[in-house]
Amino acid sequence: MFATLSDKGKMRMTSYGCCTYLVRKTSGRRRSIAELYAPLLIDCDPCQLCLFDPDSQKAIIMPFPLNSLPYGFRSRLRELSSPSERYSLQIAAPNYNGLHPFQKFQQLGTIVLSFNKTVECKRTSMLQGVSPIDLTKDVVYGVDTDLCIENVKLWDDSLSVFERFILAPKSIHFFKCHISTAFITYLTKHLEKPIVDLHFGQCTFEAKHVTQYICSVFQSLRSLALLLCPFQNDWFEPLHSLNLNRLRLCSVSTDHIDVNRDAFVKYFKAQNERFVLMITLHARRNVCETKTKLDALFECDFTFTKKTPIGVKYVAIYNDNAETWHYILNDDISRESVAREQLKIQRDRSPFVAMLKRSFEAKEL
Numbered sequence: 001m002f003a004t005l006s007d008k009g010k011m012r013m014t015s016y017g018c019c020t021y022l023v024r025k026t027s028g029r030r031r032s033i034a035e036l037y038a039p040l041l042i043d044c045d046p047c048q049l050c051l052f053d054p055d056s057q058k059a060i061i062m063p064f065p066l067n068s069l070p071y072g073f074r075s076r077l078r079e080l081s082s083p084s085e086r087y088s089l090q091i092a093a094p095n096y097n098g099l100h101p102f103q104k105f106q107q108l109g110t111i112v113l114s115f116n117k118t119v120e121c122k123r124t125s126m127l128q129g130v131s132p133i134d135l136t137k138d139v140v141y142g143v144d145t146d147l148c149i150e151n152v153k154l155w156d157d158s159l160s161v162f163e164r165f166i167l168a169p170k171s172i173h174f175f176k177c178h179i180s181t182a183f184i185t186y187l188t189k190h191l192e193k194p195i196v197d198l199h200f201g202q203c204t205f206e207a208k209h210v211t212q213y214i215c216s217v218f219q220s221l222r223s224l225a226l227l228l229c230p231f232q233n234d235w236f237e238p239l240h241s242l243n244l245n246r247l248r249l250c251s252v253s254t255d256h257i258d259v260n261r262d263a264f265v266k267y268f269k270a271q272n273e274r275f276v277l278m279i280t281l282h283a284r285r286n287v288c289e290t291k292t293k294l295d296a297l298f299e300c301d302f303t304f305t306k307k308t309p310i311g312v313k314y315v316a317i318y319n320d321n322a323e324t325w326h327y328i329l330n331d332d333i334s335r336e337s338v339a340r341e342q343l344k345i346q347r348d349r350s351p352f353v354a355m356l357k358r359s360f361e362a363k364e365l
Contacts, residue, residue, distance in 0.1 A: 074098025082163035110146040171197030180206035194220035275313040311339025
């Protein structure tokens with residue numbers, strides 16, 4: 001058995017011969033197992049140990065056969081490991097003496113973590129509703145659907161609660177959080193797989209470069225939403241590196257529409273054919289000024305349509321009159337017409353539509 005650590009800073013196990021090995025990287029603010037055990041392991045078997053440099057903070061490998069550890073050291077290893085690390089270790093070596101008692105595990109779908117005076121965790125389910133989770137229990141919880149994080153304002157020890165989770169969500173929702181590079185870095189170290197859906201609701205950002213950092217970290221994103229968040233009128237510039245299918249902006253003012261037209265068109269044309277830019281205008285806005293800026297942005301390269309476009313990328317603008325304005329590139333007009341005609345043919349050929357036609361014909365007779 002071979003234990004190793006991914007670039008995210010968490011323990012992984014793979015099979016390698018008949019021995020159990022431990023490989024550990026540094027893990028941010030916490031002292032790593034490698035730091036704590038390097039002197040002991042060197043004394044036990046220096047031939048099996050690579051040099052460890054705690055100051056480099058780079059990928060450092062320190063293989064060591066765990067079977068060579070005295071029983072007391074194994075127990076100490078369990079004590080120093082985080083709950084999620086203990087669970088990963090026992091999955092790789094379930095019969096390994098010294099790791100007992102076993103770390104309990106419970107799989108959850110969607111959770112909400114609220115950082116108020118105390119950290120509160122709730123499980124949400126379509127069938128069971130909302131139920132509280134007791135974080136004082138010695139249980140590791142798995143999250144595989146949605147992770148909602150609320151009210152993170154400052155970097156403190158309360159964030160260590162993530163050590164109690166095996167995080168593999170498809171989407172992450174931040175609500176009323178202060179987003180910093182340190183917080184994002186710490187969180188991504190605990191993620192088991194890439195995130196495809198990211199939402200920010202009523203959040204503030206430490207600095208302008210945080211958005212660029214988020215885009216560089218979450219390269220697998222397909223959907224991004226900024227809801228009631230402050231952003232500049234060059235909001236699309238950091239997004240060039242992402243291959244998004246949907247970008248949603250809420251509470252957009254006239255200042256956000258006043259962008260460099262050539263740069264925006266270049267950005268929009270570079271997106272894939274399934275891309276949709278959804279913009280919800282701010283309720284308190286000057287209607288005439290907004291219409292003027294929209295016309296200036298879209299009049300040369302886009303065409304307005306009330307129908308939802310099909311088969312092409314487009315911009316959807318929602319206003320407080322429950323109206324939706326759609327804009328498609330002039331180059332995509334003919335392709336959109338072909339896609340709409342093809343969809344109509346497919347609908348006419350569907351068994352359900354054929355059954356409805358026969359029903360109407362029978363009533364007319």
